[in-house]
Amino acid sequence: QVRLVESGGGLVQAGGSLRLSCAASGVSFGGYTMGWFRQAPGKEREFVAGSEWRGGTTLYADSVKGRFTISRDNAKNTLYLQMNSLKPEDTGIYYCAAFVGGSYFEASSYRLWGQGTQVTVSS
DSSP states (O other), rough: OEEEEEEEEEEEEOOOEEEEEEEEESSGGGGGGGEEEOOOSSSSOEEEEOOOOTSOEEEEOTTTTTEEEEEEGGGGGGEEEEEEEEEGGEEEEEEEEEEEEHHHHHHGGSSOOOEEEEEEEEE
C-alpha cells in the first residue's frame, strides 16, 4: 500500500522554527517531484514548496521564500520542510504529495496525499 505520512507539526511562537517530514512507504519516490502544500481553515489548499526528483531544483511560494527550505533524502524515501521565522499566517495543515503533471503550483497536479500535520503559530 502506498502511503505518505507527514510529521513534525506542532505549536510554536512567532519567529520560531519547525521541521516537517514526509515519509513514503510502498513507493520509491526518488523518481517523483514532490511538493508541500498547506491549508488554513476556510481557505483553499495552497502550494508551499516543491522539489524536483533529484533535489537540484526547488520552487517556493513567494510567501515563504527565504524562510522555508525543502529538501529530500531519496535513499530514506523522505521529504523535509525546514520552516524558520514562522509567522501566524503560516498556520494550517501541511501536506506532502507527489507531482504527476500540470502546474507545479496547483493541488490538482498532485496525487498520493498524506493525512497532513498541523502547524500552529501563535503571535
